[in-house]
Structure formats: C-alpha cells, structure tokens
Amino acid sequence: MTVQDFFPIWDRLTPDQQTRLRASAVPRTVRRGAVLHSGDADCAGLLLVRAGQLRAYILSDQGREITIYRLFERDLCLFSASCILRSIQFEVTIQAEKDTDLWVIPAEVYQGVMEASAPLANYTNELMASRFSEVMWLMEQVMWKSLDRRLAAFLLEEAAIEGTDTLRTTHEAIANHLGSQREVITRMLRYFQSEGMVELSRGRVALLAKDRLRALAEGTA
C-alpha cells in the first residue's frame, strides 16, 4: 500500500503536490494501547492507517469514555490534525486498539496542499462529512436508544470486526466504548446470559443467539 492509495483524487493533484504529500509521509508503528493523539495537546498530523485498528473517543471530566468511531486499514484520520481546521473545537483522543502501522503526514504539509487544491479540499470535506455522519448516528443512539439495544449492536459489530463469535474483552472495555459504567454493563450482560443470548466467562463473551441479538439491536425483538 502506498500513500496515493489513500487518496482517490490522487490523479487530480499536481506532480508537485503529489511529491509533497509522498515525501513528507513518515512511517510509524504503534503498539496496542498507545495513545497517538490526545485532546488539543498536540497536532500529530494526518494519520494514514496501513494496518491495524484505531479508535477515537471522548472523555468526560470523571474519566468516562465513549467511542465515537473506529479507523481500519486504508482509513485516514483527520482529527489528529485538527489544528488544520481552526473551527474544530472539540477534543478527541486517538488510541491504537491493535498494533498499528501508519503513515503520518505533517499537518502543515497537508494544509498547504489542501489550500491550493480544490480536489483535496473537497475530498477532505467528504471525509469530515463521513465522520460527522457517524457522530450523528451515535448521538441518535445515545439520545433515543436504550442501552440493551446499543449493547446488542455493539457485540454484533465486534463479532463482525474480529471474525469470531467469542469476544475477548472485559466489561470495563465495553463500558468505555458505550459511555456507560462497568457495573451497568455487567448487569445487562448477565441479563443477556439469563436469556440464553450470550455466555460469559473470564475475559470472554460468547454470542450464542446472534439472530435474537440482532432482533434486539434492530428493535424488532
């Protein structure tokens, strides 16, 4: 995978712009758990995910977390370079969920090209609109959907991402994704277990009845 693979509008950049993006991209490898960008502390640059998995989350004053979106192979992370856009005034933390290989394009290089290139500016617009849509979706979940539906949807999504019906995770980690508390998640998972939808063991949640979890997630249960 090369830098240009991340930009469907690559052919509409000038040779000079292509060179600037390509030459400035720095390869970097981070371990699972590493924090790549934290709040407004830094402006790490644009992150291009070559392999691995990142998550973006926000943090409450009390230290509670909620995942706002995830980034996979071939995704491009804009908000680690939020200094590019003056109007972005929220703080997102980016953390590696798996060992991850990246390219980092310095914020000022990206900004320089974007200011001169309508195709890159419009592509950046699309990226932001796409993240915006994910956050609006999450907001709707948080506003209107009950936690049991959100938890069922989350378990199914994890199973799809990991390619297994036996998830290796903790109740605490699930709570941090959903903006909830460990005790609340434990209670809900025990309820799911009593209904025969999951089976719990130390550090594991096995999905036993995905059709019923899906009906619950979709509100057709």
Next chain:
Amino acid sequence: MTVQDFFPIWDRLTPDQQTRLRASAVPRTVRRGAVLHSGDADCAGLLLVRAGQLRAYILSDQGREITIYRLFERDLCLFSASCILRSIQFEVTIQAEKDTDLWVIPAEVYQGVMEASAPLANYTNELMASRFSEVMWLMEQVMWKSLDRRLAAFLLEEAAIEGTDTLRTTHEAIANHLGSQREVITRMLRYFQSEGMVELSRGRVALLAKDRLRALAEGTA
C-alpha cells in the same frame, strides 16, 4: 446585506464564480414555524440567513426532538443542501424559529463552484467543522451533563448571596469559581441564554427562569 457578505473568501473567487453564486441566489421569506428542509426529502439548496432565526434538529422514531444548532443573521446553512456531500448520511430538519428572510443558492450551483474553487471548498470545510464542533459539544452534554448542572447551581447560589437576580460578574470569574475555562463557561451561558434561562449583557448575567435553573441543578430537568 448582499450574497457576498456571507463569503469571507469572496475576493478569491473568479468573477465568473461570483456571478454564478450571485445570479442564482433566490430571495425567500418564511414564516415562523415553517419547515425549510426535512430529512432527506429534498435538497432545498444552501440557505443564507439575511434576518430571522432557524433551528436545526434531529427527530427520533418516537417523534422526540433535539436542537443541534441554531442559525442567525449572516449564518449559512449547509445541511439543507446535504445532497452536495454524498457522505452526509444523517437527517436534519430545518425550521424557522422566527419570521426569516433568506437567500437560497441551488445545490448544484454551489457544488459546481466548490468543485473548481479551493477557497470555497476550504471555507465549506470550516463551516462543517464548526457545526461538527457544536454537535460534539451537545453530545458531551448529553453524555455526561456535569458542568451545566454545576453552573446552574452556581448562578442560583450567587443570586441568593447577592440578593439579586442580576449578577454582576464575568465569565472568567465564574470559570475560576468552577475550576473551568472561560471559553467553556461562555459557551454554556450562551446555551442557557438560547434556552431562555438567562440573559447575558456586558459584565452581567440576569436569571430569567430560576425554577428551570433549579431543576437543571438538581438533575430533575
């Protein structure tokens, strides 16, 4: 007010682009309560608010609403032209909160200029980032709701201490009482004001609806 007043980057458009935006703008007047854009039903075009007030809100399946932001004189509404950005996949309703005078620029005209103009595309980016920030702020309120309660409690306490509902204080002073930042307090007070609970003027915060502030402070709102 003219169309160009809405675009700080106007001078960086070509004469042809300026003419296209100006010539396509259609004046429109809507009455309080009118819905200008609803979900994905239509692509009304870009709305330029000359006078009046709009609100953008999302709607649950059960018909509950939440205001995600408001638009005032000189604001520009992007999401009524969400067809411009393929990646926007959420549904926002735009409604007039007061009688409102607008210009409407057809979506396809705006899109045509934006695709060719890096300045307009970058400006559109800033607009979206700014709305994105408002939504993230609201999400944090919805998720953790802590500072708003503390601020409401603080205002009531000050009113009791001073024996007046018109507090002479600065946002900075309030921030220093609450261990917060001035900008955060300013944003929160403006939100209180938009909800009709306080009225802000230079060096003053007038409490208009102490019962609602109390309900907020006590978590019973």
